[in-house]
Structures are given as C-alpha cells and as structure tokens.
Amino acid sequence: MTADRRTGPRKSPNWQGQMEEPTRIVLLRHGQTALSVDRRYSGRGNPELTALGRAQASAAGERIGGGGLGRIDAVLSSPLVRAMDTATAAAERLGAEVEVCDGLIETDFGAWEGLTFGEAARRDPEVHGRWLADADVAPPGGESFAQVQERIAATREDIVARFPGRTVLAVSHVTPIKSMLRQALTVGPELLFRLHLDLASISVVEFFPDGGSVVRLVNDTAHLQ
Numbered sequence: 001m002t003a004d005r006r007t008g009p010r011k012s013p014n015w016q017g018q019m020e021e022p023t024r025i026v027l028l029r030h031g032q033t034a035l036s037v038d039r040r041y042s043g044r045g046n047p048e049l050t051a052l053g054r055a056q057a058s059a060a061g062e063r064i065g066g067g068g069l070g071r072i073d074a075v076l077s078s079p080l081v082r083a084m085d086t087a088t089a090a091a092e093r094l095g096a097e098v099e100v101c102d103g104l105i106e107t108d109f110g111a112w113e114g115l116t117f118g119e120a121a122r123r124d125p126e127v128h129g130r131w132l133a134d135a136d137v138a139p140p141g142g143e144s145f146a147q148v149q150e151r152i153a154a155t156r157e158d159i160v161a162r163f164p165g166r167t168v169l170a171v172s173h174v175t176p177i178k179s180m181l182r183q184a185l186t187v188g189p190e191l192l193f194r195l196h197l198d199l200a201s202i203s204v205v206e207f208f209p210d211g212g213s214v215v216r217l218v219n220d221t222a223h224l225q
Contacts, residue, residue, distance in 0.1 A: 021165035022206035022214070025156070026069050027180060028171045030078075030086040031056035031200045040116050043109035043142070046081050053082070056200035056224060057089040063223040064169060065093020069204065072096070073166040076159070078104040078173060086200070087171035094169075103155030106173035110142025135189035145175065145192055152179040160207045180205055184213040200224060 031053030035042040049057060064072060072094055077087035079100045087098045112120040112128075121128045124140060131137040138144035155176075159168055170180075174197050182191045184205040197203070197219050204217035 020209045022208045023160045023163050023165065024070075024167040024204065024206045024216075025159060025180065026064065026072065026167065026169045027177045027203040027205065028060055028064070028086065028090070028169060029174060029177055029197055029199060029201050030080075030082040030171060031060075033082050035114065036199055038116065040114050041109040041112045041120065041139075043106045043113055044080070045113050049082055049085050053199070054085070054089075057086040059223045060086065060200045060202065061089035061091075061093050063202075064090045068223075069202070070167055072169045074099065074163060075169045075171070076101040076104060077171040078102075078106065078176070080105060080173075083171045083173065087169070090169060090171070098171075101155065101159075101170070103151055103158070104170055104172040104176055107145070107148050107175040108141075108143035109139050111140040112142065132193065135192065145179075145189060148175050149179050149182070149189070152176050153183060156180060156183060156207065160209065164209055177203060181215060181218065184215045186213070195219075198224075 031049045033042060033047040033049060033053055035045070035047050037050065075087055075091045075094065075096045075098050077083045077098050077100060079102055084098060091098045115123065127137065127140065131139060135145035135149070175192070177197055178192050178195055181195070181203060184207065185191065198221050200221065202217060202220045206214045206216060
C-alpha cells in the first residue's frame, strides 16, 4: 500500500482494491413522450416531452440539483430534444451548462421507428424474432444492440478520460443506459432484454481508471413518488 506523508497509508476507495478515485456517472433516462405513452419504438425520431414528461424531468432535476446524489461536475446529454429538455431541467438547478454528447443518442430503430411491438413483428416477423434474442441483429435500416454497445463503450471511455475522479450527469435513453450498466456489471447482452428502466429513472455507475467498475443504483424513481 502506498503512503502519503500527511495522511498515512492511502485507503482504497473501493472493496475491489483500486487506489484511484472513480468517475461516477449518474445516468438519467429522459421523461415521457407521446411515443412512450403508446409504447412505440422511439429511436432517432425527435418527439418532445409531454406535460407529464416535463413534470418528471422537473422532479428529477430537483433531486439532482438539490444535492441528493452529491456534487455534479458536468451535465452531458444525448442530442435528441427529449433528453436535452430533461437535462436542462437538472442543469438549471445546478447552475450548469448542458454539453451535447452524440454518443449518448438512442438506438436507431430504422424502419421500426414509431411502430408498436406488434406492428414491427407483423411487418418483419423473421427479423423481429431474431432481434429479440440476438444483439447482432439490426432492425431494417437501423442499428443493432451490439453496435450500440460499441458506441457506448467508446463514449464511456471518453467520459472517464475527461472527468477522472469526478461525477457526471449523463442524460440518455433506455438502450444506452442499459449498455452502460451492462459494461459496469461485465455481463452479457441478456441484460438488455431482461432489465426494465422507467422513464426519468436514475442509475449510478462508477468506473475506475485503474480497472474495475461498480453499479451503485439502478432504476431509482423515488423522486417521482
């Protein structure tokens, strides 16, 4: 164990034994949109928040801005309006600016954009069936979950490099957030198909510069009660 002349032996910030402070990423899913209400695939389309969605964003902003999750050093957001408006609700309370992070954008659902589960299954039954079980299968003209995983891995590496030992609020969408959680847990793609994330929910992950990661919170909606 290394020692500091002023403080003595240096303590690990984690039970895994890492000696450097982690980058903490507070993952906030955007609030409700009209497509959320109808349970339609909502990827690169750009619907706005509903009235309830704005209230959800405000509640999340109050919690985050009020220090409930500790100090936030930066606010990053997917470029889509539903995420940007959710991020702005928190940033205003933090006295911070929202930085657009293209890597946090939602999956491209291609030809299934705006369709319900049933509509997509009827349109492309064979592809839809394989897509539900295989992360390498993409919707027609869209992006596979494996491609999202690669994009989020690069985004996460950039965040950790830019904000060592700091806390970042990242406002994004269901698949990118699940992908970040999957990376922190070092588990397979089955997590994508089995984990539920509510609108305006909060999850928290930590990534250590000297290796390792921790999931501290998943799908917390206490601010919506």
